[in-house]
Amino acid sequence: MSNPVIRAMRTPELRNKILFVLALIAIYRLGVFIPTPGFDYRNVNACIDQSMAGGGGVLGIVNMFSGGALLQMSIFALGVMPYITASIIVQLLRVVIPRFEELHKEGQSGQAQLTQYTRYLTVGLAVLQSTTIITLVRSGQFFQGCTLPLVPDQSALMLSLMILTMTAGTIVIMWFGELMTEKGVGNGMSLLIFTSIAAGFPGSLGQILKLQGWLIFGLVFLVGLVLCVLIIYVEQSQRRIPVQYAKRQVGRRLIGGSSTYIPIKVNQAGVIPVIFASSLLALPQLATTFGNPNDGWVQWIQTNLTQGNGFSWVYSVTFFLMVVFFAFFYVSITFNPEEIADNMKKYGGFIPGIRAGKPTERYLQYVINRVLSVGAVYLGVLALIPILALAFLGADQNFPFGGVSLLIIIGVGLDTVKQISAKLHQHHYEGIL
Numbered sequence: 001m002s003n004p005v006i007r008a009m010r011t012p013e014l015r016n017k018i019l020f021v022l023a024l025i026a027i028y029r030l031g032v033f034i035p036t037p038g039f040d041y042r043n044v045n046a047c048i049d050q051s052m053a054g055g056g057g058v059l060g061i062v063n064m065f066s067g068g069a070l071l072q073m074s075i076f077a078l079g080v081m082p083y084i085t086a087s088i089i090v091q092l093l094r095v096v097i098p099r100f101e102e103l104h105k106e107g108q109s110g111q112a113q114l115t116q117y118t119r120y121l122t123v124g125l126a127v128l129q130s131t132t133i134i135t136l137v138r139s140g141q142f143f144q145g146c147t148l149p150l151v152p153d154q155s156a157l158m159l160s161l162m163i164l165t166m167t168a169g170t171i172v173i174m175w176f177g178e179l180m181t182e183k184g185v186g187n188g189m190s191l192l193i194f195t196s197i198a199a200g201f202p203g204s205l206g207q208i209l210k211l212q213g214w215l216i217f218g219l220v221f222l223v224g225l226v227l228c229v230l231i232i233y234v235e236q237s238q239r240r241i242p243v244q245y246a247k248r249q250v251g252r253r254l255i256g257g258s259s260t261y262i263p264i265k266v267n268q269a270g271v272i273p274v275i276f277a278s279s280l281l282a283l284p285q286l287a288t289t290f291g292n293p294n295d296g297w298v299q300w301i302q303t304n305l306t307q308g309n310g311f312s313w314v315y316s317v318t319f320f321l322m323v324v325f326f327a328f329f330y331v332s333i334t335f336n337p338e339e340i341a342d343n344m345k346k347y348g349g350f351i352p353g354i355r356a357g358k359p360t361e362r363y364l365q366y367v368i369n370r371v372l373s374v375g376a377v378y379l380g381v382l383a384l385i386p387i388l389a390l391a392f393l394g395a396d397q398n399f400p401f402g403g404v405s406l407l408i409i410i411g412v413g414l415d416t417v418k419q420i421s422a423k424l425h426q427h428h429y430e431g432i433l
Contacts, residue, residue: 008420014185018420021184024176025195031076031169032069032199038162039073039137040150047146048072069196073137073150075169078129080177080192082170086121088272090114095333122174123167130166134159185423186416194412197405224406227385231410234378239264239371241364246348264368266375268335270411273326273376274383274404277319281305316387320380327376337364382407 008014035041048071069076094100100117103110136142137150151162173192180188209217240261284305288298304314341361343349350356354363383404 007424008185011424014420014423017183017185021180021186021188021191024180024184024188025191028076028173028176028192029195029199031172032074033072034075036073036075036077036162036165036169038151038153038158040148040152041073043148043150044071044073046148047143047150070133075165076173077133077166078126078170078173079196080173080189082125082129083118083122083174083177083189084275085125086118088275089121090118092333119174123171126167126170127163130163130170133166134162186412186419190408190412191416194409197409200405223385227382227406228410231382231406232414234266234375235407235411235414237266239266239367241367242352243344243349244352246350262340262364264335264371266371267379267407268368268372268375269327269330269379271404271407272330273323273379276326276330277322277383280322281315281319316384319387320384323380323383324376327379328372331368331372335368337361337368340364 008018035044069079090100094104100114103113133142134151138154140147143150151159174189177188177192180186180191182188184191205217205220208220240263242259242261245258245260284301288301304312305318338361341357341364344351344360345356351360351363354360
C-alpha cells in the first residue's frame with residue numbers, strides 16, 4: 001500500500017484540506033518575521049547575534065514554541081503558549097470548580113462553553129505576557145548583557161500599541177489553529193507547534209556544524225536518530241486492559257456481549273510535566289533579577305539553579321524530580337479510575353477476574369501507577385537530554401534534538417498521519433456505498 005500522504009494528495013477532498021493547512025502555516029511563518037511596531041529591529045538583531053538571550057527555562061520554551069518569533073519581537077512573538085497555558089489552567093480548574101466538571105460531562109455543548117472560557121483566558125494571558133516581555137526588554141533584562149536601546153519611543157501610546165499588537169497576534173494564531181482543526185487535517189494548534197519547532201532545526205544544526213565541527217555534528221545527528229526510534233517505540237506503547245460487556249435484554253433486542261479494552265499509554269501526561277517543571281524552575285532565576293548580584297543566595301541560584309551557566313547536578317536532579325512529580329500529578333487529574341469504574345458498572349462492563357465497583361477502581365489505579373512509573377522516568381530522562389548534550393557533547397545550548405521538541409514533533413506527526421489514514425478509509429468506504 002502506498003504512503004497515506006501520497007494517496008491523500010490524489011484524493012480531491014483531502015488534497016484541499018492539506019493545501020488549506022499548508023497555506024495557513026505559510027501565513028503563520030510569514031508573520032514570525034514581521035516585527036512588532038515600537039522595537040528597534042536593528043538593535044534587536046544585534047542583541048540576538050551577541051547570543052546573550054537566555055536559551056533555557058520558560059523563555060526558552062516560549063521561544064521554541066513560537067518558532068524563534070519571541071527573540072525577534074515579531075507580531076507572533078507569544079506564539080501558542082498563551083493558548084496552551086489557558087487550556088492547561090481550564091483543565092486543572094475542573095478539579096477546583098465543580099461547574100467546570102459539570103460542563104465537561106455535558107458533552108459537546110459543555111465543551112463549547114469550556115472552549116469559550118479558554119479563549120477569554122488566552123486573551124488575558126496574552127496581555128499579561130506581552131506586558132511582561134516589553135517590561136523586561138525596556139529594563140534590559142531580556143537580552144542579558146545587551147545595552148542597546150530596543151524601545152526608542154517609550155510613550156504610553158506606543159507601549160499600548162505594542163501590547164495590543166502582540167495580543168492581536170496571539171488571537172490570530174488561535175484563530176488559525178481552530179480553522180485548521182475545523183477545515184483541515186489534524187489538530188491545528190499541534191500543527192502550529194510542530195511547524196515552529198521544526199523551523200528551528202536547520203539553524204540549530206547549522207550552528208553546531210559551524211561551531212563544533214563534523215565530529216560533534218555527526219554525534220548529535222546519531223543521538224537524534226536513536227532518540228526518534230526510542231520515542232516512536234514508547235509513544236506507541238500502551239497497556240491494554242481488557243473489558244467485557246455482559247449481554248442485556250432491552251425490549252425485544254439482546255445487546256452487549258462485546259469485548260473491548262482500556263488503552264493506557266506509557267507517556268500518559270505528554271509534555272505538560274516538562275512545561276510545569278521548567279516554569280517553576282524559572283522562578284528562582286527571575287527572583288535573582290531583584291537582588292544584589294553579590295548576595296550569596298543570588299550567586300548560589302545562578303550557579304546551581306540556572307541552566308545557562310554550564311552543567312549543574314542540583315539543577316538536573318531537581319528538574320528530573322519535578323518532571324516525575326508533575327507527571328503523576330497531571331495524570332491523577334486527567335485519569336479518573338473512579339469515574340471509569342462507575343461507567344463500566346453502569347453499562348454492564350467488567351474486567352475479567354476483577355469485581356465491578358471499588359475493586360475495579362483499585363485495579364485501574366494500580367495499573368496506571370505501574371505504567372506511569374516507567375513513563376515518568378522516561379519523560380524525566382528525555383527532558384534532561386539537552387542538558388546532558390551541553391555537558392558531555394559540547395553541543396550548542398539550543399540543542400535541536402531536545403526531548404520536548406522531538407516528543408512533540410513525533411507525537412503530532414504520528415497523530416496527523418493516523419487522521420489522514422482514517423479519512424482515507426472513510427473516503428474508501430463512502431465510495432463503496
